[in-house]
Amino acid sequence: MDRLKIYSRGEVFPLINQRTGEVKLGEKVQFISSLANLDQSPAKFVLLGIPEDIGVRANLGTGGTQTAWLPALKALLNMQSNSFFSGEEVLLLGHIDVSVPTDNSLTVLRNKVTVIDGLVYPIIEKIIKARKIPIVIGGGHNNALGIIWGASLALNSKMNVVNIDAHADLRTAEGRHSGNAFTYALQNGFLAEYRIFGLQQNYVSADLLKYVNNNNANIKVLYYEALLKSERSIRKNWEAFVRDLPNPCGLELDLDSIANVLSSAGSPSGFNLSDIRSILLSNDKKFHYLHICEGAAELADGRQDPATAKTIAILVSDFIKALHPHTSQQPEA
Template sequence: MVKPYTKAIRLMPKWKIYDKEDVKRLTKVRPGETKIGEIVSAGAEGLDHSRLAIIGIPEDIGIRANLGTGGATTAWNAFLPAYLNLQSTQSLRGAETCIYGYLDCSDLQHLKHSESVSALREAVNLIDQAVAGQVDEIVAAGCFPVVIGGGHNNAYPILRGAASGYHRTGRIAAEKLDAINLDAHSDFRRREGRHSGNGFRYAFDEGILEKYAMIGLHRNYNAANVIDEMAREANIHYCFWEEIFLEERCSFKEAVLEAIAFTRSGTTGIELDLDAIAGVLSSAMSPSGITSTQARQYLHLCGSKAPVAYLHICEGAVRLDNGLIDPTTGKLIAYLVSDFVRALGQNRSFS
């Protein structure tokens, strides 16, 4: 249940919808080439004749509500021109894609670090409401959502909106989805108010998330009580980074395929937290983790083999509040999205 933001209803975030001119301004045209941005559609009209809809959630309210480092607001504006300036080819056709818009959280972003954690967590409820409603609308229009965050708090409203939309269109019998998450953290902490560390918990407890598979958790950053609880749940599967790369119980590819097999009975959301990739600028960046190549392999495998419901890439940043900068994050996300979209062309369940 989404609770109202009692202190400032006027701060409700609003969707900013793109038009074709917005897209053209970000596209660099060259003779003899066709860029994605030259032929994608835009805005609400684009939903009528597209298979995929890309939306942005440039916020870090959920991250700061989890006592994390802000800066995830910066990924969307770096990703979009990087993606629009990719080459449109037979395997990556821009004509199939709609650049829909982004959630303008600028009013909420004025909640500074001095604000109480409870106020930030209350504000996340507003983001939940806006995201769930828009994802529901996109899915009901027959489009596949590709969501670029923002914090991992948005997994909860994306799951809720996608489950509702697919149920309304008859693709799923009940309003519930599965999810696969490549992440250093489970994001399954207790329901203590909404933030980036408990989106999957809320979805699981409310019956929106049926089966949850996690790949590459870091032993150092997942609490024992959470791991113990997940171990008792038949509908939860996880493996640690250390099991793959130190103990060599399985290969990375085997771990991904095992997660796909675990969730194969249901329609599955695909989640990638960029803090799983070593050295990538994110709210909880780490010197240890998977490589960008392995992240690309993960999305290729999921995109080609899983019964996919949506793609969500989150937690990345070009500039963090602590001053760290990496201008390549947007290009990395563009690589990841393009890998996934190409893989969908090989997926028999995607239609």
């Protein structure tokens, strides 16, 4: 496999639950037959899935992140098309089809993540060169490297990235996995400033703390514990944190930052969904991409949560509405 699977309208249509008197987003989203046709679509946002858990397992995490994409896509396609969000703004590209190694050794899994990186970055590069904004649904956080890489090439510039995450994902460059995408992005010259919003102190090793403190010109952190003690709202803290983030910039959202969302490293403590929705809906930064990762509908240990799909769909909708103000305006009475 190891290829981009481009969707057609006919393939996607069975996912839509049609009702008389209603129009769903899935009936309005755009399609293309080839990446060469990106420029021909008027849609501003390009939806891409990377349903894999190889990077998570290569980081000794609980697998299952490959299960988020299809349910999330179905939830999004079955939202109502209306004046707030019509669906015509979205080009549904497809997903990256990745073959799963039969050998589960760390060496094989980490080598496979490198292969995935090589699949991701050229697609992201082409999307952004076509003056569109990729919205990527994972998959593990390992895919941040390919996204940042592709964006950097498309814009001929290092990227500046803010990551809403309970973890830093700055582990050593010991072979590719979900815990070191930003390490590799920094070392390979694709990433300039890296900011982490909501990093939880309980997940910061002593070595990581030294690394962050020694790279304060490139890395900026606002700890979740500081947010808990702050008299300002989460949104106000977010606005202050990203106000001077230089362009070009990208937005990473690890679902383990939201309390009780089923993810590879989920936690009972974290942002509530309304906090993140408020951040996205109030956003006025011209982000060049959105990456939502680490969520799962079912984990390898048997835990399941169908709500993950709707959570992702809501966040995608909010991001698009914020960057298309005319779709967020209340219709006149």
